Amino acid sequence: MSIPSDRKYASTHEWIKADGDVMLVGITGPAQEQLGDLVFVGDVRVGAKLAAGATAGVVESVKAASDIYAPVSGEVVAFNEALNDAPETINASPYNTWIFKLKANNAADIEGLLDAAGYQAVADAS
Structure with a gap:
């Protein structure tokens, strides 16, 4: 699975993509x-104000549970409610399925994250 170049990545395996004045956040294909x-x-938690790196939620599989982290600081403004009934949507299409929307405190913070090539190196090493 190729890593899309139209977004940024955290070393903790979240992707983040600008969508107007908010950011969509999901987990990566390798994750x-x-x-x-x-x-x-x-x-x-919609309304939660999170620092970059703070736990924003959780994903659970048949194998393990893993925290989802905020790639940048901001406020959670939405949760993808469709995932309540169909969490496997992420398995089928991780880069088209956002988990939550974040109103970043500073939208420029996204530039400090990894690009697709940088994330691929992190994913290959883990």
Whole structure:
């Protein structure tokens, strides 16, 4: 699975993409492959103000549970409610399935994250 170049990445395996004045956040292809079949995505609190690197929610699979982290500081403004009934959507299409929307405190913070090539190197090493 190729890593899309139209977004930025955290070394903790989240992707972030600008969507107007908010940022879409999801998990990467390598992350969902390591987790296996997802059975739960949640514990995301709309209205939560998060620092970069803070836990934003959780994804659970048949193998393990893993925290989802905020790639940049900001406020959670939405959770993808469709994931309540179909968490496996992330397995099928990780780069087209956002988990939460974040209103960044400073949209320029996204530039400090990894590009696709930088993330690919991190994914290959893990």
